[in-house]
Amino acid sequence: MNKKADPRREANRRAQWNKGLAEMALLCLLRPAPLYGLEILDRLNGEAGLGVAEGSIYPLLHRLQGAGPVAAQWRAETENGRPRKYYAITPAGRATATAMVAEWQQTRARLDALIEETGDDKQRR
Amino acid sequence: MTNSADNSTAATVWLREVRHGLASLPGSVRDDILAELDSHIAERVEAGTAPQDVVAALGPADAYARAMYDAHRLETAITTRRYGDMLDALIRTAAGHGLAVLAGAAILVLWAAACLVASVAAFKIADPLHAGLWRSETEFFIGLIDDPSTADELLGVWIFPLTLFALALAFLATRALAIWTLRRIARRG
Numbered sequence: 001m002n003k004k005a006d007p008r009r010e011a012n013r014r015a016q017w018n019k020g021l022a023e024m025a026l027l028c029l030l031r032p033a034p035l036y037g038l039e040i041l042d043r044l045n046g047e048a049g050l051g052v053a054e055g056s057i058y059p060l061l062h063r064l065q066g067a068g069p070v071a072a073q074w075r076a077e078t079e080n081g082r083p084r085k086y087y088a089i090t091p092a093g094r095a096t097a098t099a100m101v102a103e104w105q106q107t108r109a110r111l112d113a114l115i116e117e118t119g120d121d122k123q124r125r
Numbered sequence: 126m127t128n129s130a131d132n133s134t135a136a137t138v139w140l141r142e143v144r145h146g147l148a149s150l151p152g153s154v155r156d157d158i159l160a161e162l163d164s165h166i167a168e169r170v171e172a173g174t175a176p177q178d179v180v181a182a183l184g185p186a187d188a189y190a191r192a193m194y195d196a197h198r199l200e201t202a203i204t205t206r207r208y209g210d211m212l213d214a215l216i217r218t219a220a221g222h223g224l225a226v227l228a229g230a231a232i233l234v235l236w237a238a239a240c241l242v243a244s245v246a247a248f249k250i251a252d253p254l255h256a257g258l259w260r261s262e263t264e265f266f267i268g269l270i271d272d273p274s275t276a277d278e279l280l281g282v283w284i285f286p287l288t289l290f291a292l293a294l295a296f297l298a299t300r301a302l303a304i305w306t307l308r309r310i311a312r313r314g
Contacts (some may be wrong), residue, residue: 055184066200
């Protein structure tokens with residue numbers, strides 16, 4: 001019998017996966033140009049669909065500043081006159097992003113092959 | 126009081142609680158964190174979200190302040206590389222990170238070994254006949270021996286430079302291990 005997945009466990013598992021992917025996605029987002037916190041959050045959740053909690057983005061950015069891949073700078077914005085703190089990727093962060101993306105692509109290719117080979121529940125029945 | 130006033134109050138109260146939770150941080154760091162939060166809330170409100178909903182999405186103020194505080198401690202430890210800050214950050218993160226526990230255990234072992242050598246060197250000054258690195262047919266150890274005629278002492282005065290080397294090695298190795306571990310933790314979150 002096909003047992004229905006527990007939505008809370010599903011959400012928890014997805015959160016764990018996404019937590020691991022958030023750093024890679026964040027560094028990739030910053031590769032073309034610096035972004036401010038809210039913009040990073042909305043793009044991580046919108047484009048990447050990572051479900052990053054609103055309250056966890058600034059602690060994450062703060063930690064990444066300390067670890068080295070990200071640097072921050074306040075800029076005065078002309079559109080609303082309010083200053084925004086922009087985050088830019090550092091050379092070390094760029095190297096980290098490249099390594100993470102390569103690792104992710106290899107893992108994804110291997111997993112795709114495994115999933116293809118083993119099939120899903122319907123095929124087996 | 127109108128709904129709008131309630132909403133504004135909710136954001137003000139939330140920010141005040143965060144400020145209170147960050148009281149032990151340097152003023153400039155605290156102001157920087159609060160300015161960014163203020164800007165975040167203002168932009169969400171301008172986009173049409175009620176301030177009450179914005180702060181609800183950010184989570185409880187005390188939890189938020191604690192997360193920022195921990196992130197700041199971690200950042201400070203990594204950037205300043207002060208030994209005390211790094212050990213403090215490792216201890217604080219040990220509850221949620223097995224890696225910090227392992228690193229802490231390795232640091233303890235390395236320092237224990239270096240301190241053992243140093244303490245034997247100290248005994249060597251007071252009691253040169255019984256302290257040292259000993260080898261007999263059945264034993265090989267560093268420390269004090271009851272009857273020196275039953276074993277050979279291998280180090281002699283070389284125990285003093287060895288002590289300096291062991292202490293320097295323990296300091297450098299544990300410092301490198303602490304930096305590496307904190308960087309890993311900072312990236313994993």
